[in-house]
Amino acid sequence: MLLHNTARAACASKRQARAFMATQTPRSSGPQRRVSAIAMAASRCPTLAARPQPSLLRRAAQPGRRAAVPVRAQAAPLIDAAPGKTTLGFIGIGIMGLAMTRNLLKAGYQVVVWNRNPDKCAALAAEGAKVASTPQEVAAAATYTFAMLSDPEAALDVANRPDGVAAGMAPGKGYVDVSTVDAATSQAVAAAVRARGGAFLEAPVSGSKGPAEQGKLIFLTAGDQALFNAVSGPLDAMGKAKFFLGAEGAGANMKLVVNMVMGSMMTAFAEGLALADKVGLRQQDVIDVVGLGAIAAPMFALKGPAMAARAYAPAFPLKHQQKDMRLALALGDEVGQPLPLAAASNAQYIAARRQGLGDADFSAVMEAVLGQAAAEATEAHNKAAK
Numbered sequence: 001m002l003l004h005n006t007a008r009a010a011c012a013s014k015r016q017a018r019a020f021m022a023t024q025t026p027r028s029s030g031p032q033r034r035v036s037a038i039a040m041a042a043s044r045c046p047t048l049a050a051r052p053q054p055s056l057l058r059r060a061a062q063p064g065r066r067a068a069v070p071v072r073a074q075a076a077p078l079i080d081a082a083p084g085k086t087t088l089g090f091i092g093i094g095i096m097g098l099a100m101t102r103n104l105l106k107a108g109y110q111v112v113v114w115n116r117n118p119d120k121c122a123a124l125a126a127e128g129a130k131v132a133s134t135p136q137e138v139a140a141a142a143t144y145t146f147a148m149l150s151d152p153e154a155a156l157d158v159a160n161r162p163d164g165v166a167a168g169m170a171p172g173k174g175y176v177d178v179s180t181v182d183a184a185t186s187q188a189v190a191a192a193v194r195a196r197g198g199a200f201l202e203a204p205v206s207g208s209k210g211p212a213e214q215g216k217l218i219f220l221t222a223g224d225q226a227l228f229n230a231v232s233g234p235l236d237a238m239g240k241a242k243f244f245l246g247a248e249g250a251g252a253n254m255k256l257v258v259n260m261v262m263g264s265m266m267t268a269f270a271e272g273l274a275l276a277d278k279v280g281l282r283q284q285d286v287i288d289v290v291g292l293g294a295i296a297a298p299m300f301a302l303k304g305p306a307m308a309a310r311a312y313a314p315a316f317p318l319k320h321q322q323k324d325m326r327l328a329l330a331l332g333d334e335v336g337q338p339l340p341l342a343a344a345s346n347a348q349y350i351a352a353r354r355q356g357l358g359d360a361d362f363s364a365v366m367e368a369v370l371g372q373a374a375a376e377a378t379e380a381h382n383k384a385a386k
């Protein structure tokens with residue numbers, strides 16, 4: 001199935017197909033083995049087989065001349081990032097960006113940072129980062145620039161504003177957007193970066209504040225594979241695993257699938273805790289029982305006790321989870337996949353945002369669940385009283 005989907009992604013456009021064919025020889029260890037599978041799938045892609053790619057072929061213009069042979073696309077070589085040698089950029093010093101940048105500094109990279117609210121850069125400056133005054137300045141100073149921004153609007157603005165990342169791009173440089181956005185946003189950012197000669201990789205992450213601090217994120221990457229290889233060191237400094245999934249859009253889609261499932265799981269768990277409470281069960285007992293059985297999940301064990309205490313210190317802000325539900329639902333709409341469960345969960349995240357909980361942890365969806373239950377109880381009581 002993965003192979004099928006990645007093959008489909010690999011065949012998405014002529015330009016993407018060219019990117020595949022121009023990529024470096026895949027390395028053979030760990031998740032990178034998936035790279036080989038993708039490249040093989042791309043090479044078997046019927047669209048590619050049926051349509052010769054003019055810029056990839058040296059044509060035999062006259063009879064008697066040698067047959068067309070593949071020519072590698074001319075892309076600026078990308079140098080492997082190395083601690084002590086490579087300057088990296090990081091844009092978006094929020095919950096995730098702060099922890100990720102710290103791990104790059106700890107690994108020995110020179111890092112230039114920018115954040116819309118410059119105050120958030122102060123701690124990193126004290127730890128050795130340089131602070132730039134625009135995203136363009138970051139991209140110009142760094143070989144490879146990372147960005148961890150809240151949503152598609154922020155990602156597009158930071159890339160395209162007059163003093164944005166694209167303006168600082170040049171051949172030999174790369175932009176790695178680790179924000180959670182939709183595929184169309186990622187593709188638009190990729191186009192802006194490539195128009196200036198830069199390489200692009202989308203690399204949304206699975207894992208929250210804790211894994212970001214511990215350098216245990218999981219990168220879901222797609223785009224220019226040469227850039228994936230070049231930033232392998234920095235990715236390893238921030239994460240425990242990395243997947244290269246194909247042409248840009250595949251990483252964004254993977255992230256939305258994962259977060260849609262996570263968002264629905266959290267809503268279901270909150271409903272379970274609320275129901276347990278109503279029937280006189282101890283919520284901690286529910287957490288313990290769930291933790292020992294087939295539906296055990298690290299997320300339930302991690303968030304459950306705080307939810308029972310109705311405390312929601314933000315690790316993953318609820319407004320971002322709701323954004324991810326919205327983007328996943330839009331994706332379902334686009335491809336004709338009904339997602340009724342996700343739609344119902346999204347309604348609860350929207351309700352929680354309306355309750356002013358957008359900046360709380362996404363487990364605060366519990367309050368919407370409790371709020372709705374309380375409202376329904378009142379309504380039932382009023383009906384019975386009539």
Ligand SMILES: NC(=O)C1=CN([C@@H]2O[C@H](COP(=O)(O)OP(=O)(O)OC[C@H]3O[C@@H](n4cnc5c(N)ncnc54)[C@H](OP(=O)(O)O)[C@@H]3O)[C@@H](O)[C@H]2O)C=CC1
Pocket residue numbers: 091092093094095096097115116117118120148149150151153154157158178179180181205206207208209315316317320321
């Ligand atoms: N927290 C988590 O557990 C995880 C989050 N994510 C994703 O990572 C991204 C960031 O999340 P997180 O760090 O938690 O969020 P935060 O809200 O803490 O950080 C958001 C960052 O985006 C910046 N930003 C927002 N709008 C703009 C804009 N228009 N122009 C420039 N910068 C802007 C903010 O700048 P400012 O400080 O000035 O507001 C801030 O640096 C989101 O896409 C989220 O979905 C992915 C995995 C886990």
Ligand SMILES: O=CCCC(=O)O
Pocket residue numbers: 180205206207208259316
């Ligand atoms: O996007 C947020 C993901 C949070 C997590 O994976 O724990």
